[in-house]
Amino acid sequence: MELIDEITVAALELARAGRGETALRLLDASGPDDPRIALTAAEVAVEHDMRTGSREAPARVAAAEKICGRTWDVEFAALRLDYFDQVFSRSTSGDDLRPWASRLIGSAPDPVRAGWAHMWLGLILDNLAGDRPAAPAHYRVALSAGDDLLTWEALRHLGDHDRDDGDLDRARERWERAAALGAATGRVGGTLAQQMLLAVLHRDTGDEAGAVALAREISRWAHAIGAVRQHRQAEAFLAGERIA
Incomplete structure (x- = not known):
């Protein structure tokens, strides 16, 4: 594995451990113009903002788009950012996010990323669009993708419907x-x-x-x-x- 790849893995692990600011400092010190670094910084910042209420992610996602272009991964980071903004503002219905998530499902380059797009479409239906009965089908697709992080996310929300x-x-x-x-x-x-x-x-x-x-x-x-x-x-x- 290349050094840059090792750094991005380490940064994601730091972020998952609740050390988002440390992860971003590591990424910034490692060449922020590298596309892999920029994308990882966007992913870390979206998660960090969601947990802490900070506003690091918009600039990070914009920087990733400037460096990487409008790739699938950049679009997914942007979708998550907009989703969290709408959830916490409680002022929208997610109508703009539903077709966006559907497009990401159709254009996903592999089954795991398709599973993540299904996961977020389910969340949009559940928490913004008021269409809870439609959400579990998307969580079940996510559950079948065979990724531990995605399985964790899908189980959380399927359990909510069980309750x-x-x-x-x-x-x-x-x-x-x-x-x-x-x-x-x-x-x-x-x-x-x-x-x-x-x-x-x-x-x-x-x-x-x-x-x-x-x-x-x-x-x-x-x-x-x-x-x-x-x-x-x-x-x-x-x-x-x-x-x-």
Whole structure:
């Protein structure tokens, strides 16, 4: 593996461990004009902004497009950026994102990237378009792609639908597997997000003491790694708010 490729892998692992700023500094010190570096910086920044509420990603995605062109990977990073903007603003329906995600499915260069595009189309249907019944089919396609990170993401959201359908045992099975995959792939923030869903299940099943104990640990961990939004979510849960 070339040095640049080693650097991009290391940066992604740092970002998954909640060290997005360190990952971006590593990438900036390694030749930001290299297309692989620019694309990885965009991916890292999108994830970092989502966890912390910072606004690093728009400039990083624009830089990646300038250096790489409008490639599939750049478009996918831009789609994720717009998705998170719309989710957190809660002011749009995702109508502009649905055809965009569909185009990415059709133009994906391999099954894993097609699976990621299906995953995001499912999220758009679930969280922006108000078409929840249509989302699980896309998550199941993502689940079949054979990628651990994608499997983790798909299990999280399929479990959410299991819970809505009243199948708490199936939701727990999926979410416990997702938590293990999150840990195995080094996703500290992702594992905390998954543990938050398990805390929700504790509350659903009447185990309030278990729910509170788990949420307190999530709150502490999220605060320690600077995951501002996850920390707020855990604190809201502890205050009795419904979060899922």
